[in-house]
Structure formats: C-alpha cells, structure tokens
Amino acid sequence: MGTALIYDEEMTKYKLLWVDPACKIEVPERLTVSHGALVRNGLTDRCICLPVREAVDAEILLVHSEEYLEAVKQTPHMTLEDLKEFTLQYGDVYFHPNIYHCAKLAVGSALQLVDSVLMGKVKNGMALVRPPGHHSMRSAANGFCVFNNVAIAAQYAKQKYGVKRILIVDWDIHHGQGVQYCFEDDPSVLYFSWHRYEHQKFWPNLKDSDYDIVGKGEGAGFNINVPWNKVGMENSDYLSVFCHVLLPIAYEFCPDLVLVCAGFDSAIGDLEGEMCATPDIFAHLTYLLMNLAEGKLCAVLEGGYNLTSLAQSVCQTVQTLLGDPLPPLTNLTGPCRSTLESLQCVRAAHRQHWSCLRHAVDLPTFEISTIRIKSSGEENKDEAEVWEEQKSPEEKIWPEPPKRVSPRVCSAVVLPDGVVCPDACERLSSSEDLGPHLLTLKKDFLKDADDSAVTALSRVFSLIDKMKNNEIRNGLALVGDAAMTMTCVVQHVAAEVDSRVFLVCVGNGNIPGHIIEDGKTLVVQISGEDTEEQGSKYYVPVCLKKGCTDTSGFAQAMFSLLLPLGYQHNPSLVLLVRMPGSGVCDIMWQQLTALLQSFAQGHTLVLLQEDDKACVGPTASILLGNPAPPLGQLPASLKEDAEAVERLRSRLQADWNLLLATAPENG
Ligand SMILES: NCCCNCCCCCC(O)(O)C(F)(F)F
Numbered sequence: 055m056g057t058a059l060i061y062d063e064e065m066t067k068y069k070l071l072w073v074d075p076a077c078k079i080e081v082p083e084r085l086t087v088s089h090g091a092l093v094r095n096g097l098t099d100r101c102i103c104l105p106v107r108e109a110v111d112a113e114i115l116l117v118h119s120e121e122y123l124e125a126v127k128q129t130p131h132m133t134l135e136d137l138k139e140f141t142l143q144y145g146d147v148y149f150h151p152n153i154y155h156c157a158k159l160a161v162g163s164a165l166q167l168v169d170s171v172l173m174g175k176v177k178n179g180m181a182l183v184r185p186p187g188h189h190s191m192r193s194a195a196n197g198f199c200v201f202n203n204v205a206i207a208a209q210y211a212k213q214k215y216g217v218k219r220i221l222i223v224d225w226d227i228h229h230g231q232g233v234q235y236c237f238e239d240d241p242s243v244l245y246f247s248w249h250r251y252e253h254q255k256f257w258p259n260l261k262d263s264d265y266d267i268v269g270k271g272e273g274a275g276f277n278i279n280v281p282w283n284k285v286g287m288e289n290s291d292y293l294s295v296f297c298h299v300l301l302p303i304a305y306e307f308c309p310d311l312v313l314v315c316a317g318f319d320s321a322i323g324d325l326e327g328e329m330c331a332t333p334d335i336f337a338h339l340t341y342l343l344m345n346l347a348e349g350k351l352c353a354v355l356e357g358g359y360n361l362t363s364l365a366q367s368v369c370q371t372v373q374t375l376l377g378d379p380l381p382p383l384t385n386l387t388g389p390c391r392s393t394l395e396s397l398q399c400v401r402a403a404h405r406q407h408w409s410c411l412r413h414a415v416d417l418p419t420f421e422i423s424t425i426r427i428k429s430s431g432e433e434n435k436d437e438a439e440v441w442e443e444q445k446s447p448e449e450k451i452w453p454e455p456p457k458r459v460s461p462r463v464c465s466a467v468v469l470p471d472g473v474v475c476p477d478a479c480e481r482l483s484s485s486e487d488l489g490p491h492l493l494t495l496k497k498d499f500l501k502d503a504d505d506s507a508v509t510a511l512s513r514v515f516s517l518i519d520k521m522k523n524n525e526i527r528n529g530l531a532l533v534g535d536a537a538m539t540m541t542c543v544v545q546h547v548a549a550e551v552d553s554r555v556f557l558v559c560v561g562n563g564n565i566p567g568h569i570i571e572d573g574k575t576l577v578v579q580i581s582g583e584d585t586e587e588q589g590s591k592y593y594v595p596v597c598l599k600k601g602c603t604d605t606s607g608f609a610q611a612m613f614s615l616l617l618p619l620g621y622q623h624n625p626s627l628v629l630l631v632r633m634p635g636s637g638v639c640d641i642m643w644q645q646l647t648a649l650l651q652s653f654a655q656g657h658t659l660v661l662l663q664e665d666d667k668a669c670v671g672p673t674a675s676i677l678l679g680n681p682a683p684p685l686g687q688l689p690a691s692l693k694e695d696a697e698a699v700e701r702l703r704s705r706l707q708a709d710w711n712l713l714l715a716t717a718p719e720n721g
C-alpha cells in the first residue's frame with residue numbers, strides 16, 4: 055500500500071488584503087513551495103495523489119457551532135470593509151472572500167486522507183492545506199485558522215469508522231488550544247502538543263497551555279502539554295520528549311489511528327518558533343509514530359513560515375511516510391536544562407494517569423511555570439529585555455538534509471538450505487567466495503567449526519559488506535550459533551575505522567568482554583538474567599524479573615533506554631540478536647526490529663538461531679518496511695523492573711545524557 059498526498063492549488067487562492075503585522079506571515083507561497091519541493095524531489099510521483107473535496111456542513115458541525123458556521127458562510131459576499139469588521143471579533147486571523155471555500159477544502163482534504171487510510175486504500179498520507187486548523191474553536195476563528203481540520207477529522211473517524219482510540223500529535227510550535235478544548239474531557243482522543251510558552255509570555259499566552267493542564271473528568275490524563283520555556287530548542291530536546299513522554303504513553307494508549315498536526319514552525323529558521331531543530335528531525339518524529347496503529351498515520355499541515363525549512367521539513371516527512379531510510383542525526387548534545395524541567399513537570403503531572411510513569415523516580419513538580427508574567431505592561435521589563443525583543447533574531451543557516459537513497463534491494467537473507475526465503479527478500483547466492491579475512495577468522499574463532507558454519511559466516515559478512523555499500527538496506531541470517539556469529543560480526547565490523555556497532559541482544563547469553571572495550575560497540579542486553587553488576591558505559595544489561603515475556607518492562611526499556619542510547623551512539627550498523635529461549639513475544643520482537651531502523655540508515659543485521667526459524671517470516675516482514683502489529687494496551691510494568699531500568703538510567707546518564715529526564719538538583 056502507498057502513501058497518499060492531498061493538495062490543490064485552489065487553497066493558495068486567498069491572502070491578507072489589508073495591513074496586519076500579526077497575519078502577514080501566513081501567505082499562499084507556503085503551499086506552493088511545499089508542493090513544489092515535493093515535485094522537484096520526485097516525491098509526488100511516488101505518492102498516490104488524491105483529489106480534494108469540500109467538507110459539507112454536517113462534517114464541519116462535528117466540531118463547530120451552527121452560528122459560527124452561518125457567520126463564516128456570509129464572508130464570500132462581504133465587502134473589504136465588512137471582512138475587516140468581521141475579522142475584528144477574532145484574534146490573529148484574517149478573512150477573505152475565498153477563505154470559506156478554502157477552509158472547506160482544507161477540512162475535506164483531511165477527511166479524504168482519513169477515508170483512504172481507514173478504508174485501507176493507502177497505508178498513510180499527508181494533506182498540504184491552508185487555512186490551518188488547530189487554533190480554531192467551536193465558535194471562533196483564531197491564529198490563521200477557520201475550521202479545525204484535525205479535530206473534525208478525529209470526530210469523523212470516530213463517527214464513521216467507530217475508531218476507538220485516536221492519538222493526535224501536534225508538533226507545530228504553537229499550542230493547538232482548539233484541539234485541546236475539543237477533546238479535553240474525551241478519553242478516546244489523546245492530544246499531545248509541545249509549544250513555545252516562555253512561562254505564558256508567548257502567543258496565545260494561555261495558562262491552559264501549561265504542563266499541568268491534563269484534561270478534565272473522564273479525559274484526565276488524555277491531554278499532554280509540553281511547554282518550551284526557552285527558544286533555541288534542538289533535535290536532542292525534541293527526541294528526549296518523544297522518548298521520555300510521548301512514546302511510552304502513546305504505546306500504553308495503543309491508538310487505532312494517529313493524526314499529526316504537522317506544523318513546521320518548530321523547525322530552524324522559523325521566526326515564529328525561533329527553534330534550532332533541523333528539518334531532518336521530522337523524518338525521525340514521523341517514523342517513531344509509524345509503528346503505532348499499524349502505521350495508520352495522517353499528517354495534516356498546520357504552520358510553518360520559513361519557506362526553506364518548511365519545504366525541507368515537508369519533504370523529510372513525506373519521504374519517511376514513503377518508507378525511505380532515515381537520515382543520521384549527528385551531534386545530539388542532549389536536552390537543555392529548561393527541557394529537563396519541562397520533562398520533569400509533565401511526567402510528574404501525568405504520573406497518576408499513566409502506568410509507564412508510575413515508577414519514575416520521585417519527581418518534584420517544579421514551580422517553573424508558576425512564574426507568572428508580570429503585568430503585561432512594558433513598565434516591568436528592564437531595558438535589556440525590551441531590547442532583546444526588538445532585536446530581530448539573526449538569520450539562521452543550516453545544512454541541506456542529506457539525500458536518503460533506498461538501496462536497490464531492501465532485505466537480503468542468509469538461510470540454511472531447506473528454509474524458504476520470505477517473499478520480496480533476496481537470498482544471498484551461495485556463490486559468495488570465502489573472503490580472505492575468513493581464513494584468518496577460521497584460525498582464530500572457527501578452528502573447530504564445520505564448513506557449513508564457516509560458509510554461513512562468510513555469507514553474513516557479505517551481507518555486512520553489501521550494507522556498507524548501500525546495495526542492501528538490511529539483512530537477516532539464520533545461523534547455527536547466534537552467539538558465536540555475533541562475536542565474529544562485531545570483531546569484523548569493529549576492525550573498520552569509522553564503524554560503530556549498536557548490538558542489541560535479546561535473551562540470555564554472555565557477551566565476550568573484549569568486544570566492548572574499544573568504545574565502538576555499544577551493547578544493550580535485555581534478558582531475565584541478573585547480570586547487572588557487570589554493567590559499564592558500553593555494556594547495558596537490562597534484566598527483567600519475568601524475563602523478555604514482560605511486554606511492559608520490555609517496552610519501557612525500549613523507549614527510555616534503548617532509543618536514547620541508540621540515537622546518541624549513532625551507529626553505522628545495528629546488530630539485533632535473538633538468543634535461543636529468550637521468551638520474547640513475536641510482536642515485541644517486531645516492534646523492536648522496527649524501532650531499531652531509526653538508526654544507521656536502516657542498516658540492521660538480524661541474527662536468529664536455527665531453531666527460531668519460525669521468526670524468519672515475522673522479522674522479514676518488518677525489515678521490508680511493514681508496520682509492526684500493536685502490542686495492545688500495556689499494563690503497568692513490574693515495580694522492580696521499572697526500578698532496575700531507572701537505576702540503569704541514573705548510572706548511565708552521566709555518559710549518555712539523552713537518558714536524562716529530570717533536571718539536576720544543583721542550581
Ligand atoms: N509574530 C506574529 C504573531 C502571530 N501570532 C499568531 C500565530 C498564529 C500561529 C498559527 C499556527 O502556526 O499555529 C498554525 F498552525 F495554526 F498555522
């Protein structure tokens with residue numbers, strides 16, 4: 055199944071007709087440059103382009119009041135003066151004779167996208183729309199928004215398809231208060247938003263946007279606000295919020311559909327957001343959401359005002375939806391202090407609502423956001439602050455996101471004769487010669503191994519060589535001795551200068567010390583064996599009381615340990631080994647295999663032990679880019695497991711600061 059793209063140039067046919075500094079950034083070119091970039095990068099040809107349609111009244115009334123809809127209906131016939139008059143009743147928004155038509159198309163585009171995903175015609179998609187939607191409320195336009203495209207899409211999905219749980223992720227730099235108000239008492243819609251807040255000093259200046267607003271009544275816990283109290287946030291900040299807040303809760307919630315308020319004013323270069331995250335971060339944010347709801351993800355454009363970073367971010371998002379390998383994220387320096395304070399506060403506010411947070415170390419709730427803004431007048435600001443505001447933020451520059459090339463072959467496999475090669479995988483031909491390096495290895499490691507083991511190892515090595523040359527994206531090998539093969543592979547790869555291996559070992563089995571000491575190989579071992587005391591900076595033994603059968607403990611280790619470590623290690627190869635008798639369930643194994651494709655541009659080598667040949671099919675399915683099945687709503691993990699993971703994180707976070715989720719006590 056493909057990726058839908060919905061766009062129509064009709065939605066460029068309205069603009070600001072008078073002087074209004076607050077609205078002048080919302081221009082038609084936002085859509086034309088975004089779509090133009092997709093065309094130029096050959097991405098529109100790879101998508102399924104769906105036609106737009108106008109939303110009908112009944113669909114708009116899923117969220118908005120009749121009186122508001124009636125009022126907006128009058129705008130096409132208004133004179134310029136009437137339009138100005140009409141606009142005055144709302145904030146930071148403008149009307150135009152054609153905006154009602156475009157607003158219906160924007161809603162209709164979102165609904166077309168939901169239809170095509172939920173009817174199984176496409177696997178995911180993006181709608182490039184204007185006017186945006188997430189600020190508009192039941193009876194009010196606001197913040198360039200007329201109808202709440204994504205909120206209507208959520209209600210529509212519930213009503214028409216009986217969707218039980220919907221996750222809305224709003225990565226626009228502004229708080230989508232319209233979405234929050236629409237679902238604040240609704241436990242079937244989990245709304246997550248991060249937004250520039252600066253202790254309520256930033257638009258829309260609402261106390262309702264703070265971290266302690268968690269939803270009401272039945273909806274308590276289903277509204278997550280992550281305030282950015284400083285500008286200049288980077289990729290590390292965004293990733294740490296995904297790893298330590300959004301993903302654990304989202305997996306516990308287990309949505310049937312994911313909607314994204316895809317605003318790109320949170321990217322570098324945008325004068326509204328003033329953040330420093332680069333466009334390629336959206337490739338990762340999109341990917342991290344694609345293993346929820348079996349990949350049913352609908353992204354709808356919201357904001358984004360720097361036409362260069364907007365176009366690049368849109369392309370990064372669509373390329374990920376199409377299944378292209380993710381770009382490497384370099385120099386992740388870890389979250390800043392302000393982010394840690396926000397993380398700490400949000401996790402504290404939601405602890406009582408989500409079991410994944412229940413055992414988090416005791417979290418004092420910072421009073422950071424109770425620093426109320428002094429009375430809004432200038433008189434309280436010292437001249438430095440006033441000057442600061444008047445100084446225009448300097449022109450940001452950033453590198454063009456790297457090209458993301460899909461190798462000719464996605465998945466290559468090495469299987470013993472008699473084991474069927476899964477569809478769409480390429481079996482490595484047995485003609486591969488025994489590389490020279492092997493003969494030395496044979497002496498060192500394989501002296502007593504039989505020829506079939508040596509042959510299998512030579513083929514595994516050629517899988518690695520093909521990944522290095524980007525001839526294949528990933529590989530899977532069914533071998534006689536997974537542990538021995540693992541050791542040889544690490545040895546082989548570590549011998550190369552700029553190689554770094556991320557070894558994830560599921561199940562019991564000892565990891566030879568010598569493969570860890572050079573700092574090029576980071577090992578995370580998830581098992582039921584208590585090997586904690588042997589931990590080091592590069593060897594992270596996660597031991598789960600009930601072993602790998604415990605999905606909650608396993609999932610928690612995945613998000614709060616494995617993801618941050620993997621991002622910070624930034625490997626050139628991911629080696630995923632399933633030890634015999636690990637007890638890990640297939641779905642968890644598939645989720646892990648999927649998640650690890652965030653690293654090394656998808657160059658994952660999976661090693662399975664021969665008697666695990668039943669895992670070949672399910673593993674290959676994920677390596678081929680199919681979404682992992684849902685884990686189901688996750689119960690609380692065992693207290694001692696959660697505490698064990700927390701102890702590991704606190705031991706490791708000095709070396710790996712993406713693990714941090716609380717602000718250090720000292721000043
Ligand atoms: N310096 C100009 C002040 C502008 N204040 C209003 C900002 C509205 C943001 C709208 C948006 O980006 O959130 C949307 F996604 F809805 F388009």
Ligand SMILES: [Zn+2]
Nearest residue numbers: 226227228357
């Ligand atoms: Zn915005």
